[in-house]
Amino acid sequence: MSRRLPHVDRVGVEERAAQLGKRSIKTTAKEQGIRLAISMLDLTTLEGADTPGKVRNLCAKAVCPAPTMPEIPSVAAVCVYPSLVATAAEALRGTGVHTASVATGFPAGQTSLEVKLTDTRDAVEAGADEIDMVISREAFLAGEDARVQREIVAVKEACGDAHLKVIIETAELGSYDHVRHASMLAMEAGADFIKTSTGKAASGATPGVCLVMLEAIRDYTERTGRPVGFKAAGGVSTSKAALHRLVLVKETLGDEWLTNERTRIGASSVLNDLLMQYAKTETGRYGRSEDFSKE
Amino acid sequence: MTTETRTTITWDYAPAPEATDHIRLKDRYGLFIGGEFVPSERYVPTINPATEEPIAEIAWAGPQDVQRAIEAAREAQPRWAALPERERAKYLFRIARLIQERSRELAVVETMDGGKPLRESRDVDIPLAAAHFFHYAGWVDKLVYGVNAREVRPLGVVGQIVPWNFPLLMAAWKLAPALACGNTAILKPAETTPLTALLLGEIIQEAELPPGTVSILPGDGALGAQLVRAPGIDKIAFTGSTGVGRDIQAALAGQPTRLTLELGGKSANIVFEDAALDQAVEGIVNGIFFNQGHVCCAGSRLLIQESVQHEVINKLWRRMSLLRVGDPLDKNTDVGAINSAEQLQRIEALVQAGEEEGAHRQSVACELPARGYWFAPTLFTDVSPVHRIAKEEIFGPVVSVLSFRTQAEAIEKANNSPYGLAAGIWTDKGAKAFEVASALKAGVVWQNTYNHFDPTAAFGGYKESGFGREGGPAGLRPYLEIVR
Numbered sequence: 001m002s003r004r005l006p007h008v009d010r011v012g013v014e015e016r017a018a019q020l021g022k023r024s025i026k027t028t029a030k031e032q033g034i035r036l037a038i039s040m041l042d043l044t045t046l047e048g049a050d051t052p053g054k055v056r057n058l059c060a061k062a063v064c065p066a067p068t069m070p071e072i073p074s075v076a077a078v079c080v081y082p083s084l085v086a087t088a089a090e091a092l093r094g095t096g097v098h099t100a101s102v103a104t105g106f107p108a109g110q111t112s113l114e115v116k117l118t119d120t121r122d123a124v125e126a127g128a129d130e131i132d133m134v135i136s137r138e139a140f141l142a143g144e145d146a147r148v149q150r151e152i153v154a155v156k157e158a159c160g161d162a163h164l165k166v167i168i169e170t171a172e173l174g175s176y177d178h179v180r181h182a183s184m185l186a187m188e189a190g191a192d193f194i195k196t197s198t199g200k201a202a203s204g205a206t207p208g209v210c211l212v213m214l215e216a217i218r219d220y221t222e223r224t225g226r227p228v229g230f231k232a233a234g235g236v237s238t239s240k241a242a243l244h245r246l247v248l249v250k251e252t253l254g255d256e257w258l259t260n261e262r263t264r265i266g267a268s269s270v271l272n273d274l275l276m277q278y279a280k281t282e283t284g285r286y287g288r289s290e291d292f293s294k295e
Numbered sequence: 296m297t298t299e300t301r302t303t304i305t306w307d308y309a310p311a312p313e314a315t316d317h318i319r320l321k322d323r324y325g326l327f328i329g330g331e332f333v334p335s336e337r338y339v340p341t342i343n344p345a346t347e348e349p350i351a352e353i354a355w356a357g358p359q360d361v362q363r364a365i366e367a368a369r370e371a372q373p374r375w376a377a378l379p380e381r382e383r384a385k386y387l388f389r390i391a392r393l394i395q396e397r398s399r400e401l402a403v404v405e406t407m408d409g410g411k412p413l414r415e416s417r418d419v420d421i422p423l424a425a426a427h428f429f430h431y432a433g434w435v436d437k438l439v440y441g442v443n444a445r446e447v448r449p450l451g452v453v454g455q456i457v458p459w460n461f462p463l464l465m466a467a468w469k470l471a472p473a474l475a476c477g478n479t480a481i482l483k484p485a486e487t488t489p490l491t492a493l494l495l496g497e498i499i500q501e502a503e504l505p506p507g508t509v510s511i512l513p514g515d516g517a518l519g520a521q522l523v524r525a526p527g528i529d530k531i532a533f534t535g536s537t538g539v540g541r542d543i544q545a546a547l548a549g550q551p552t553r554l555t556l557e558l559g560g561k562s563a564n565i566v567f568e569d570a571a572l573d574q575a576v577e578g579i580v581n582g583i584f585f586n587q588g589h590v591c592c593a594g595s596r597l598l599i600q601e602s603v604q605h606e607v608i609n610k611l612w613r614r615m616s617l618l619r620v621g622d623p624l625d626k627n628t629d630v631g632a633i634n635s636a637e638q639l640q641r642i643e644a645l646v647q648a649g650e651e652e653g654a655h656r657q658s659v660a661c662e663l664p665a666r667g668y669w670f671a672p673t674l675f676t677d678v679s680p681v682h683r684i685a686k687e688e689i690f691g692p693v694v695s696v697l698s699f700r701t702q703a704e705a706i707e708k709a710n711n712s713p714y715g716l717a718a719g720i721w722t723d724k725g726a727k728a729f730e731v732a733s734a735l736k737a738g739v740v741w742q743n744t745y746n747h748f749d750p751t752a753a754f755g756g757y758k759e760s761g762f763g764r765e766g767g768p769a770g771l772r773p774y775l776e777i778v779r
Contacts, residue, residue, distance in 0.1 A: 007569060007570060007571040007572070007723040008571050008573070008574070009571035009574040009723070009743050011574075011743065011744065012571060012573075012574030012575075012577055012578065012743060012744065013573075013574060015577075015744075016574070016577050022414065022418075022626075023308060023626075023627050024308070024311035024626035024627055025308060025309075025311075026309055026311050027309045028309045029306070029307065029308045029309035029311075030309075032304055032305070032306050032307075033306055035304050036304045036306050039304060073304075215573045246306070250306065251617055255305075255306070258304075258305075258306050259303065
């Protein structure tokens, strides 16, 4: 069966997304927006050099990002590779911060379904309550939508109670039509969240990509009644970028999505910029990066 | 820690008003004649339609002032036309740069005087006004190539009457090509929005244009009528309503005075079932709610293919309810104030007619400020082509939805109008877009976008939407005599 793609107009998408980047977020709106963005963060470390020590430090920061500013909330989750899930789960126990793990042969996904499922089960058994999987771009680009969906369904089953975020890796899909189509496939296969990118590709959560995925969520939710979450990951490294993503969410999906149950931002470096911008709204000065711990 | 972090954080945009403390408006503005601001016998306040507060007193011109301006323009014209072409271009480049330098001030004043959102005056009106001067500055030494001739000459003195919906931008559309071609000009800004035209007068002074090259005479329709009938004017360019356009054409019948008219419209925005629907909805919103619908080419007749009609209307209504209506100076406002009490009455009357004739009305339930002139964005469904709201120009934030079944029916319905200014086509199929575009009797056809303006593109109408083109090389033609 030949694939029927949805129609998405690149110029129109990018104009609208850029226009929403011009919303003026000042004073109280900026403070609240920054706190909201922090509460939505999936604080992430996905490097070959990750060690239990580094992960524990990151977890401490996730729970209490700024001890001198008690109104700053914890982040939503810490996201690590499967081998470090046990360490993270231990460090986060009882804090309300979730333990997320990438799985399914992250980031390329070029392994057998068996390996992907084992990867997932291992992470869940080690204590992950959120799984970030990658779709098989190899299958998607070859036009095998059914195989893409079968894998998602199988991984969802392997997740058990853990929440499933499905990464469509937009930079490798090549067009907004594909972004929207992959978003729909993922949601129809049972994704709890759809996520832009692994953070390992050339680009990530660009405003246009976010808008197209949010519109897909809006239409899917309206049709089925099942709300699906959105995670922007890749390239969101400044407060301005984070607030722009929140504006996109607010004006596409509405205020019901402005909670970390439905919106996440996957990032590592953005947290310090958010903290520095927050401190600036309080003190009027943009602080030094040395004032905040790197992890 | 844990419990606190899970409390809900509510997020609304705080008010983000553009600062006005950098604006230094005078209490009174005179007439701009012969390179000077001169007093008048009569002053009328111009008011802010969002607050109903007066902003400044504006001199209104009388018949003697028209005569003086014409004399000054006649005197200046031969020397202006005789300037070396690159010299004349320099003045236009200077005006363009000065508009850019004062863009923030001009944007704020445009918003205060006319009620349009700052977002639009800042991002559209003022940058485009500068772009028009830049564009025509570039044509000054290439006029013959612009109109495919070997020798051209200016017409002489032109009278230009502009509307209140894009006050500075329309002044730029008119003045830039006229001056580029070697004409001198008398500009009459609209009675409710004279301020930015007068600031343009200051800019023209600062750019040291020879006195008399441009005169600016504020006043109402009576002044416009005098200007049209005054001897000594070689060409009239008018943008405004079709009714006034008819009067002007009748007044000039049998006269040697040349004329171009850019009049009203009831433009069709056609959404096919194979369109990118989310982007089409953005285009519909931009087509009709841009500048509160005070746009001659507004996409006020929305034609949707029946197979996607419900989906598009649902999406449109949802999107409309997100529009932020209110203080035009707030940087997050999408829809500002209606330009005048008179215009508000016109909109209200037509909307009432729409309800009485049986169309289904939905208006966004937004909180409107207590003072000023406001109209909530409004959607009419169950509209028949016979209804007044499907035929007459409302010039407000009101869209009428009609449906069609086939491409042929879409074309027939779109063309079934006394107007022919603009149209929009929404489809993902290139061939279909070209087919439909060539069948539409409209001066401007946008594909997968709407209300997109560019100084290089010709703009103008068919039928009762007027004649003559503005913008691009086509915009030179109405200001030139082709000698050979």
